[in-house]
Amino acid sequence: METYVVADIGGTQIRAAVFQSENPIPLRIKKIRTRDKVQTPIERMIGLFKEIWPTETRVAAIVVAVPGYLDKNQGVIIEAPNVPGWINLPIRQLLEEQFHVPVLVGNDANLAALGEWRYGAGKGHDNLLYLTISTGIGGGAIVNGKLLVGYRGLAGEFGHITIIPNGPLCGCGHRGHLEAVASGTAIARYVAERISLGVKSSLSGITNPSAADVSQAAVNGDALAIQAITSAGTYIGHTLADFLHLFNPSIVILGGGVISAGALILEPIKKALQEYILGRSYLDQVQIVTASLGDNVGLIGALALAETTDFG
Amino acid sequence: METYVVADIGGTQIRAAVFQSENPIPLRIKKIRTRDKVQTPIERMIGLFKEIWPTETRVAAIVVAVPGYLDKNQGVIIEAPNVPGWINLPIRQLLEEQFHVPVLVGNDANLAALGEWRYGAGKGHDNLLYLTISTGIGGGAIVNGKLLVGYRGLAGEFGHITIIPNGPLCGCGHRGHLEAVASGTAIARYVAERISLGVKSSLSGITNPSAADVSQAAVNGDALAIQAITSAGTYIGHTLADFLHLFNPSIVILGGGVISAGALILEPIKKALQEYILGRSYLDQVQIVTASLGDNVGLIGALALAETTDFG
Numbered sequence: 001m002e003t004y005v006v007a008d009i010g011g012t013q014i015r016a017a018v019f020q021s022e023n024p025i026p027l028r029i030k031k032i033r034t035r036d037k038v039q040t041p042i043e044r045m046i047g048l049f050k051e052i053w054p055t056e057t058r059v060a061a062i063v064v065a066v067p068g069y070l071d072k073n074q075g076v077i078i079e080a081p082n083v084p085g086w087i088n089l090p091i092r093q094l095l096e097e098q099f100h101v102p103v104l105v106g107n108d109a110n111l112a113a114l115g116e117w118r119y120g121a122g123k124g125h126d127n128l129l130y131l132t133i134s135t136g137i138g139g140g141a142i143v144n145g146k147l148l149v150g151y152r153g154l155a156g157e158f159g160h161i162t163i164i165p166n167g168p169l170c171g172c173g174h175r176g177h178l179e180a181v182a183s184g185t186a187i188a189r190y191v192a193e194r195i196s197l198g199v200k201s202s203l204s205g206i207t208n209p210s211a212a213d214v215s216q217a218a219v220n221g222d223a224l225a226i227q228a229i230t231s232a233g234t235y236i237g238h239t240l241a242d243f244l245h246l247f248n249p250s251i252v253i254l255g256g257g258v259i260s261a262g263a264l265i266l267e268p269i270k271k272a273l274q275e276y277i278l279g280r281s282y283l284d285q286v287q288i289v290t291a292s293l294g295d296n297v298g299l300i301g302a303l304a305l306a307e308t309t310d311f312g
Numbered sequence: 313m314e315t316y317v318v319a320d321i322g323g324t325q326i327r328a329a330v331f332q333s334e335n336p337i338p339l340r341i342k343k344i345r346t347r348d349k350v351q352t353p354i355e356r357m358i359g360l361f362k363e364i365w366p367t368e369t370r371v372a373a374i375v376v377a378v379p380g381y382l383d384k385n386q387g388v389i390i391e392a393p394n395v396p397g398w399i400n401l402p403i404r405q406l407l408e409e410q411f412h413v414p415v416l417v418g419n420d421a422n423l424a425a426l427g428e429w430r431y432g433a434g435k436g437h438d439n440l441l442y443l444t445i446s447t448g449i450g451g452g453a454i455v456n457g458k459l460l461v462g463y464r465g466l467a468g469e470f471g472h473i474t475i476i477p478n479g480p481l482c483g484c485g486h487r488g489h490l491e492a493v494a495s496g497t498a499i500a501r502y503v504a505e506r507i508s509l510g511v512k513s514s515l516s517g518i519t520n521p522s523a524a525d526v527s528q529a530a531v532n533g534d535a536l537a538i539q540a541i542t543s544a545g546t547y548i549g550h551t552l553a554d555f556l557h558l559f560n561p562s563i564v565i566l567g568g569g570v571i572s573a574g575a576l577i578l579e580p581i582k583k584a585l586q587e588y589i590l591g592r593s594y595l596d597q598v599q600i601v602t603a604s605l606g607d608n609v610g611l612i613g614a615l616a617l618a619e620t621t622d623f624g
Contacts, residue, residue, distance in 0.1 A: 155557075
């Protein structure tokens with residue numbers, strides 16, 4: 001049995017945990033804010049690791065789930081847009097120098113896919129697709145029983161697929177990506193734009209309604225809010241059809257805050273999927289389910305990465 | 313050393329060959345027309361197998377490359393639109409009853425990717441993307457050193473990805489797929505439509521110019537022909553950027569008749585790829601090359617499938 005120390009870095013929080021192999025319930029877990037007036041995020045992460053570091057046993061590896069682009073071979077974070085200063089950060093080298101154990105890095109949404117596969121809703125599915133729809137859109141795929149990461153670790157950017165050429169601006173700077181029209185950010189923008197054009201809504205009085213506000217208003221029957229979520233779901237379902245043509249998974253797992261709107265988002269997703277799929281055979285026996293691991297999915301995915309890595 | 317009998321089925325021709333393992337040069341090879349007034353395509357294929365069947369040695373398996381959708385687990389061709397009568401065809405059962413050896417089936421473009429990986433331009437690249445642009449658009453991916461086929465064998469439909477919602481009609485019946493705007497068929501249609509609108513071109517006198525006619529006219533400097541090919545290349549490059557975000561391969565192999573237009577198509581592909589890629593790291597060290605196996609790529613891919621299959 002091995003012991004791993006893992007972290008999941010977000011724009012708001014750093015979570016860290018100690019796991020033992022084959023057990024997704026952490027021995028120890030702690031979360032802190034990512035930003036601080038004195039320390040950098042990397043200093044805060046190192047401090048958190050020291051705090052939870054097990055003294056009674058040897059640590060086999062550190063794994064860090066990162067919200068951005070990384071080179072898995074070099075252990076370098078190329079860019080994590082929501083974490084201040086994380087551009088071309090040699091995270092493996094920094095952590096190996098501090099802790100003297102092997103260090104792995106993975107994209108957070110990719111690792112979430114791996115976590116759902118080994119410990120969550122995707123158990124037993126060796127061809128699996130995972131999408132997380134929240135502020136942004138990310139995802140991951142299991143292909144032939146292995147995580148899709150590509151030759152450098154940059155694969156699985158499911159949110160940055162063009163669905164409307166020259167469409168709305170995406171957070172990445174390009175236009176018309178899925179994330180630009182179907183993320184929580186896009187849903188909130190859809191509502192704000194229409195209110196500014198004079199469309200009536202229960203959200204009219206709220207300054208900058210969030211995606212969660214829109215969900216709540218939709219539950220309460222607000223027509224504009226329902227329209228915004230239906231639009232996002234339709235784009236997701238249409239793009240999901242394309243992903244099924246590429247990956248032919250036996251399960252699709254949907255996670256992230258936007259999916260917690262339930263049938264309001266799931267029904268338009270399923271409707272568009274039916275409409276745009278090449279043929280019934282892509283949907284026969286395919287499960288469309290919601291994620292099961294909750295807020296610790298990134299940590300559990302990091303555990304799963306350690307378990308499926310040969311440290312030679 | 314094993315001996316395999318393989319076939320590559322096309323709308324026009326059936327090719328069949330006998331291979332020995334690890335050797336992409338066939339012991340025997342023969343091609344015949346797919347259609348005939350007396351025999352069905354399946355009868356013609358069985359006849360061709362009997363003709364080339366090796367008498368001196370045991371055959372380890374039959375592999376058939378099919379231009380369509382198939383269920384690899386059941387060995388059933390769900391639909392091969394260009395082969396008369398190939399709908400829900402239990403090809404494995406039919407061939408096993410005739411020849412009493414294991415039978416594998418694969419999508420022709422998927423198998424071409426596998427062939428280029430083991431014996432062609434993609435050797436040594438365990439994350440590889442292959443696109444073939446001809447009458448239609450197909451492709452295949454190697455992920456972590458294995459062919460992407462999905463749970464039933466339906467994966468890798470790279471031509472049936474939406475790039476213009478509600479765009480031009482695709483051969484599959486849906487709208488705005490890559491194949492509908494960037495295949496040889498789409499290039500020929502682009503030219504024909506503009507000529508019918510009065511645009512001047514050296515192709516004006518030709519009834520139904522083919523994609524090959526358009527290529528030739530482009531080489532000769534015809535502005536409309538160049539425009540048609542540039543448009544297709546731009547769509548391919550844009551979509552290829554999305555595929556790189558999903559698969560992060562170390563090599564992209566481009567094959568098919570349209571690619572033989574050379575720089576006329578490759579330059580717009582590369583230009584659009586540069587423009588739409590998320591970041592330099594997706595292109596650093598990535599090779600963009602043309603296919604190397606020629607007309608036998610499907611047969612060689614079928615050999616490669618046999619070699620990478622455990623017949624237990």
